Amino acid sequence: MKFLCIECDEQMIFEQRQLPGDGTLAAAFRCPRCERVVAMLTNPMETQLVSSLGIKIGGREVPEQPLELVRSEVVGGRDDAFADADPPLPPQAPGTVVWSLAAVERLEGVPRFVRGMVKRIYADYAKENGIAEITPEIMDRARSELGLEGM
Amino acid sequence: MMLKHRTYAEVKGGDSSRMAEQVNAQQARVAERLAGVKACVAVMSGKGGVGKSLTTAAIAAACAARGLAIGLLDADLVGPSAARMSGVSSTGLEVDESGVDPATSPAGVRVMSMDLLLDDDAPLAWREPESESFVWRGAQERSALREFLSDVRWGDLDLLLVDLPPGTQRLIDLAELLPRLDGLLVITIPSAASQSAVSRSMRLAADRGIRVLGVLENMAGYACADCGEVRSLFPGDAGRRLADQHDTTLLGRIPFDPDAAGHADMGALDQIMDHTVAGAAIDEVVGKLLKAIA
Numbered sequence: 001m002k003f004l005c006i007e008c009d010e011q012m013i014f015e016q017r018q019l020p021g022d023g024t025l026a027a028a029f030r031c032p033r034c035e036r037v038v039a040m041l042t043n044p045m046e047t048q049l050v051s052s053l054g055i056k057i058g059g060r061e062v063p064e065q066p067l068e069l070v071r072s073e074v075v076g077g078r079d080d081a082f083a084d085a086d087p088p089l090p091p092q093a094p095g096t097v098v099w100s101l102a103a104v105e106r107l108e109g110v111p112r113f114v115r116g117m118v119k120r121i122y123a124d125y126a127k128e129n130g131i132a133e134i135t136p137e138i139m140d141r142a143r144s145e146l147g148l149e150g151m
Numbered sequence: 152m153m154l155k156h157r158t159y160a161e162v163k164g165g166d167s168s169r170m171a172e173q174v175n176a177q178q179a180r181v182a183e184r185l186a187g188v189k190a191c192v193a194v195m196s197g198k199g200g201v202g203k204s205l206t207t208a209a210i211a212a213a214c215a216a217r218g219l220a221i222g223l224l225d226a227d228l229v230g231p232s233a234a235r236m237s238g239v240s241s242t243g244l245e246v247d248e249s250g251v252d253p254a255t256s257p258a259g260v261r262v263m264s265m266d267l268l269l270d271d272d273a274p275l276a277w278r279e280p281e282s283e284s285f286v287w288r289g290a291q292e293r294s295a296l297r298e299f300l301s302d303v304r305w306g307d308l309d310l311l312l313v314d315l316p317p318g319t320q321r322l323i324d325l326a327e328l329l330p331r332l333d334g335l336l337v338i339t340i341p342s343a344a345s346q347s348a349v350s351r352s353m354r355l356a357a358d359r360g361i362r363v364l365g366v367l368e369n370m371a372g373y374a375c376a377d378c379g380e381v382r383s384l385f386p387g388d389a390g391r392r393l394a395d396q397h398d399t400t401l402l403g404r405i406p407f408d409p410d411a412a413g414h415a416d417m418g419a420l421d422q423i424m425d426h427t428v429a430g431a432a433i434d435e436v437v438g439k440l441l442k443a444i445a
Contacts, residue, residue, distance in 0.1 A: 066250045
């Protein structure tokens with residue numbers, strides 16, 4: 001998929017992706033010459049179709065997690081399927097991302113089937129963006145930007 | 152007025168959505184993960200109810216008993232049974248950013264199956280709205296199979312067996328996902344109806360250039376639980392006919408054996424191999440199968 005700014009005859013570049021939480025997706029593309037930005041809006045069916053392939057429009061900001069599609073899309077996963085559901089530990093080394101108490105509490109509300117993976121995704125997001133402490137606000141931002149609906 | 156602008160091919164820049172890049176990366180991860188697997192063989196019937204999953208699990212156990220490093224991937228995502236039949240009851244699969252460890256059966260087979268991940272009796276269901284699921288369900292199952300291949304730490308294996316569900320679609324998915332599919336083991340029962348359904352699947356495999364290693368006829372008679380004598384169960388000799396029709400080998404005929412079925416239900420495949428009529432037949436099949444792969 002390519003986006004062309006007809007006026008400038010320039011290929012537009014991916015700017016950002018947002019998931020409003022209603023199953024739809026918005027991806028913004030910008031013309032590098034005139035700076036015009038357009039948004040591609042997909043309905044829930046189109047959004048799901050892309051997601052079913054295990055790919056993200058605009059690319060990935062954080063590394064793909066093992067069994068990411070299975071863990072995030074399957075309903076009825078067993079709580080004890082994976083051994084990574086424990087809450088985040090206090091930071092062991094300088095520079096390690098810290099979890100606020102409120103963020104830990106919120107993480108504990110995530111089903112155990114997917115919790116360990118979600119924990120790693122938020123930590124990766126924080127590292128990628130130079131964030132020292134994960135708070136519920138950071139989690140909200142990551143959810144929207146990374147498309148973690150339902151996590 | 153018709154707008155004039157360049158077409159997709161004329162715009163030389165890369166894909167703005169980066170989809171192709173991600174698909175290529177997925178394929179590369181599968182190839183990298185399976186680099187230590189010497190042979191990958193799919194087990195297919197093309198028809199349900201032929202005892203394929205039990206037979207596949209027993210073959211895996213028999214291979215392990217010969218000292219081979221064996222993996223068993225259950226590609227039947229909707230009706231998974233490989234873990235239970237292999238006697239795997241462990242949960243809490245170890246996982247980190249590099250992958251997920253498969254479960255290990257008492258026989259030493261590395262197993263990955265959806266039944267390790269789903270709640271007891273829970274059907275495979277996805278988060279998407281049910282009303283339009285026909286659009287993406289197939290894609291989602293294919294992606295799940297890809298993740299089982301690329302994200303499970305299979306390690307070095309002599310043989311990875313992939314237990315396919317009834318039908319042919321998953322064989323196509325598998326052949327497209329794998330860098331190399333070394334062959335196909337086909338399972339039938341003796342009946343003409345099975346022969347017809349399985350033959351279609353073999354035809355599809357041939358059309359796709361997939362090598363059929365041989366045919367195994369399951370439920371070829373009934374092994375009496377009291378005396379061990381094998382008596383007639385289904386009419387027909389589909390195994391022989393399919394082998395002749397598709398110019399391949401009949402690897403063996405395995406009788407229906409209530410003792411074996413009972414052991415399988417308890418996940419005691421080692422008991423099948425050591426103490427049942429079916430076990431002896433399976434071991435013979437394994438010898439021929441390994442020769443065919445070599």
